[in-house]
Amino acid sequence: MLEKLIPAKADPILGLGKLFAADARENKIDLGVGVYKDADGKTPIMTAVKKAEVRLHAEQTSKSYKALAGDEVFRDEMRKLVLGDAVAADRVATLQAPGGTGALHQLFEAMKLLNPDATIWVSNPSWPSHVAMAKHLGFKTENYDYFDPATSGVDFNGLMVSLQGMQAGDMLVLHGCCHNPTGANLTANQWQSITDLVLEKNVMPLVDIAYQGFGDGLQEDAIYMRTMASRMPEMMVAASCSKNFGLYRDRVGCAMVIAKDADSATVTQGNLATLNRMNYSFAPDHGAALVAIILSDSELRAEWEAELEEMRLAMLTVREDLAEALRQQCNSDHFDFIKDHRGMFSRLGLSPEQVEMLRVDHGMYVVGDSRINVPGLSGGRVAPFAKAVSMVANI
Numbered sequence: 001m002l003e004k005l006i007p008a009k010a011d012p013i014l015g016l017g018k019l020f021a022a023d024a025r026e027n028k029i030d031l032g033v034g035v036y037k038d039a040d041g042k043t044p045i046m047t048a049v050k051k052a053e054v055r056l057h058a059e060q061t062s063k064s065y066k067a068l069a070g071d072e073v074f075r076d077e078m079r080k081l082v083l084g085d086a087v088a089a090d091r092v093a094t095l096q097a098p099g100g101t102g103a104l105h106q107l108f109e110a111m112k113l114l115n116p117d118a119t120i121w122v123s124n125p126s127w128p129s130h131v132a133m134a135k136h137l138g139f140k141t142e143n144y145d146y147f148d149p150a151t152s153g154v155d156f157n158g159l160m161v162s163l164q165g166m167q168a169g170d171m172l173v174l175h176g177c178c179h180n181p182t183g184a185n186l187t188a189n190q191w192q193s194i195t196d197l198v199l200e201k202n203v204m205p206l207v208d209i210a211y212q213g214f215g216d217g218l219q220e221d222a223i224y225m226r227t228m229a230s231r232m233p234e235m236m237v238a239a240s241c242s243k244n245f246g247l248y249r250d251r252v253g254c255a256m257v258i259a260k261d262a263d264s265a266t267v268t269q270g271n272l273a274t275l276n277r278m279n280y281s282f283a284p285d286h287g288a289a290l291v292a293i294i295l296s297d298s299e300l301r302a303e304w305e306a307e308l309e310e311m312r313l314a315m316l317t318v319r320e321d322l323a324e325a326l327r328q329q330c331n332s333d334h335f336d337f338i339k340d341h342r343g344m345f346s347r348l349g350l351s352p353e354q355v356e357m358l359r360v361d362h363g364m365y366v367v368g369d370s371r372i373n374v375p376g377l378s379g380g381r382v383a384p385f386a387k388a389v390s391m392v393a394n395i
């Protein structure tokens with residue numbers, strides 16, 4: 001039967017890592033997959049995570065199963081971290097999942113129970129797995145306009161026009177903060193207008209928040225989404241701990257479903273647990289146990305928040321430095337938008353040919369749509385990158 005398989009396409013983001021590893025050039029720079037990097041180009045284990053691991057090692061007495069929906073302390077702490085007090089706790093069903101991707105998967109599965117005929121609306125552009133996963137699960141998908149290449153900001157008029165096409169029972173995927181891949185984000189007023197439209201159209205919002213703390217701050221990054229949550233009778237949220245806790249390979253995520261009342265949340269909670277059972281039984285425990293320890297211990301939490309803030313500020317410094325270096329190299333303010341973008345990524349607006357030239361001629365690995373992983377430029381990598389960009393861009 002296996003002859004029926006056709007060769008799988010390389011993942012547009014992860015595939016780049018293989019090419020990078022095979023490149024023998026010493027001065028090559030990897031700006032592909034979204035992982036935080038320090039000035040040495042390393043992705044560190046956060047100190048609060050290390051300390052929590054020591055504590056877990058000393059105190060854990062069993063590896064037996066926990067609840068099907070996941071660890072209760074983890075889920076409750078994640079609800080508070082992401083939603084604050086925007087929604088009463090008894091209206092929120094929560095599910096521990098393997099990473100933000102696992103949380104998204106489970107929420108798409110939940111949507112299948114609600115309306116298998118829904119169209120899933122995804123920004124153009126978006127993280128490629130949004131559309132790929134929705135299609136894989138049998139949904140129709142539509143893109144909504146999001147990015148204005150002329151300004152490198154949000155095309156909000158285009159967005160609102162596209163979203164007029166949403167039908168009752170559809171799902172709208174929004175990025176909670178730090179839009180991936182563009183780095184261009186919605187304002188408070190724009191979130192309000194989208195919320196008005198979603199309420200009018202009776203659509204289910206699914207907010208993917210994978211970079212909380214990487215944009216304007218831990219609370220600031222959640223605030224617009226929380227305002228939306230406080231107005232919605234029903235809403236879904238997929239949160240990831242990959243980036244803000246640096247727990248990438250441990251796979252830690254949390255799916256949340258806001259229900260109209262406590263009774264509905266109880267039924268939803270049971271259904272979410274069943275979805276875990278149907279897919280993999282239990283989500284991995286180790287990373288979630290670390291997050292639970294950190295978030296429920298004031299000292300460790302303060303240490304984690306301080307380190308996260310350091311990472312955020314380091315990314316902002318790279319943004320300032322890159323915009324300035326490109327000003328000098330190109331003798332133009334064309335790339336100033338990099339300073340206004342927030343999060344791990346910026347879309348530079350280069351053509352696929354220019355991206356290819358960056359890779360082949362200069363050893364600079366940028367995702368095909370010209371997305372750069374901003375922290376990949378720390379540690380003195382801004383100058384050579386700006387030089388290479390100025391050589392391939394027609395500015």
Ligand code: LMR
Pocket residue numbers: 013014032033034035127180
């Ligand atoms: C990215 O966009 O680079 C990250 O979210 C990692 C991934 O899984 O694609």
